[in-house]
Amino acid sequence: MRALVVGSGAREHALALALARTVDVVVQRPEAERCPFVGPVPGGQRIDASSEPPEAIEADLVVVGPEEPLVAGLADRLRALGRLVLGPGAAGAVLEGSKAAMKRLLAEAKVPTARFGIFDDLAEAKAFLRELPGPFVVKTDGLAAGKGVLVTEDPAEAEADLAAKLSGAAFGDAGRTVVVEEGLSGREVSLMVLTDGTRVVPLPPARDAKRLLDGDQGPNTGGMGAYSPVPDFEHRTQDQVLDQIVEPILAALRRRAVDYRGVLYVGLMLTVDGPMVLELNVRLGDPEAQVVLPRVPEDLAGLFAEAASGRLRSDPRPSPDAAVGVVLAAPGYPRAPETGGVLEGLEEAAALPGVTVLHGATARGDDGRVRATGGRVLTLVGQGPDLGQARARAYEALATVHLPGGQWRTDIARPEEEDR
Numbered sequence: 001m002r003a004l005v006v007g008s009g010a011r012e013h014a015l016a017l018a019l020a021r022t023v024d025v026v027v028q029r030p031e032a033e034r035c036p037f038v039g040p041v042p043g044g045q046r047i048d049a050s051s052e053p054p055e056a057i058e059a060d061l062v063v064v065g066p067e068e069p070l071v072a073g074l075a076d077r078l079r080a081l082g083r084l085v086l087g088p089g090a091a092g093a094v095l096e097g098s099k100a101a102m103k104r105l106l107a108e109a110k111v112p113t114a115r116f117g118i119f120d121d122l123a124e125a126k127a128f129l130r131e132l133p134g135p136f137v138v139k140t141d142g143l144a145a146g147k148g149v150l151v152t153e154d155p156a157e158a159e160a161d162l163a164a165k166l167s168g169a170a171f172g173d174a175g176r177t178v179v180v181e182e183g184l185s186g187r188e189v190s191l192m193v194l195t196d197g198t199r200v201v202p203l204p205p206a207r208d209a210k211r212l213l214d215g216d217q218g219p220n221t222g223g224m225g226a227y228s229p230v231p232d233f234e235h236r237t238q239d240q241v242l243d244q245i246v247e248p249i250l251a252a253l254r255r256r257a258v259d260y261r262g263v264l265y266v267g268l269m270l271t272v273d274g275p276m277v278l279e280l281n282v283r284l285g286d287p288e289a290q291v292v293l294p295r296v297p298e299d300l301a302g303l304f305a306e307a308a309s310g311r312l313r314s315d316p317r318p319s320p321d322a323a324v325g326v327v328l329a330a331p332g333y334p335r336a337p338e339t340g341g342v343l344e345g346l347e348e349a350a351a352l353p354g355v356t357v358l359h360g361a362t363a364r365g366d367d368g369r370v371r372a373t374g375g376r377v378l379t380l381v382g383q384g385p386d387l388g389q390a391r392a393r394a395y396e397a398l399a400t401v402h403l404p405g406g407q408w409r410t411d412i413a414r415p416e417e418e419d420r
Helices: 008-019 067-071 076-079 088-098 099-106 124-129 153-166 234-255 286-296 301-308 345-349 387-400
Strands: 002-005 022-026 044-052 061-064 116-119 136-140 150-151 178-182 188-194 200-202 211-213 215-222 225-227 262-272 274-281 322-329 355-361 362-364 369-372 376-384
Touching: 002 008, 008 022, 008 286, 008 301, 008 355, 008 376, 022 150, 061 301, 067 076, 076 088, 099 116, 099 178, 099 274, 099 376, 116 124, 124 153, 124 178, 124 301, 136 153, 136 362, 150 153, 150 215, 153 178, 153 345, 188 301, 200 234, 211 301, 215 262, 225 286, 225 387, 234 262, 234 274, 274 376, 286 376, 322 387, 345 355, 345 387, 355 387, 376 387
Parallel strands: 002 022, 002 061, 022 044
Antiparallel strands: 116 178, 136 150, 136 178, 188 200, 188 262, 211 215, 225 322, 262 274, 322 376, 355 376, 362 369
16 A cells, blocks of 8 residues: 655654555655655655655555645545545635635534634724724634734734735735634644544644744744643543534534545634634644654554545544654744755754654755755654653754754643643
């Protein structure tokens, strides 16, 4: 069996490693010849890379990593060619392609979420904003690489953000419709589930860090780190989320005749009134996948193939071990990442016990050195019997790697009492 992973970030590297426990893997990415992680892996499998379009690459199973190709209908095109694909078609991917469509479906399914309004008129959006008590949340309707959300206590800042988005100045056409929400209080958690459209298998929960700086300060990013398990997300809360949120969402999709096969990512706020939905994604989260996939010890290729074929039967049990991932970002990220910096210490970090170095935005140059090519350059993942040991290993790996001007958070998976 051969699996194809579409995408070129650290999430896709994590996917490739997890699938390569049992099958050969090819990763579809630009400039495949410069991919720094191709070659044999433990267990006798291989990871290779190809710059050919997904339709041209022979594989028994296709796993689509990022949201953009799913929203553009890649899964539909591949299924029309007879391919087995993990990932929804365009009709299901609209849940991430349009935040307005997502909120409307949540309302239809009677799923708990924040009070919201959808606007393309600035005056109407401002009027709704003034009805809210704050904090205020302003989101682009379309895709914005995880950076199209403003959360603020300042109504003037929210109004300025509305004007920038609706004018197209901030995010182009992706922001010309906005979703305005009442801010929720609590702690966030991400629950990703695998589904064949009917049956659901939850993956281990995770918590990510979306802001650039320690203490959840600074601008929004695509994610600066994550950890799993989540101590304050108990099994009974997970069961509540599955019963009251995930199942109603899938039922609403079935009523719309949407055949959803893939991963549904539910971003939650754990409020005093119970779990409420912040966002839905139609693929594995990044950086959550980097800490969740190592905790799914089963044959991941077989599990994904079951869901993709519409016959999900397995019931995977998560590993009791913990995983912590810390992102090393380029200088200037997220506004204007500086690329070209040389990474040193990669081999030394990868040789540390319980450590995996995942490449998010790197390429091997003509001189053989690995350089940064984007904003979130690496995810350093530590694994151990508990979060404390996993965290120590992740930060030991981070200290071993050097990128000039690199940025990272120092508080990923701090002990819970320190986080509060």
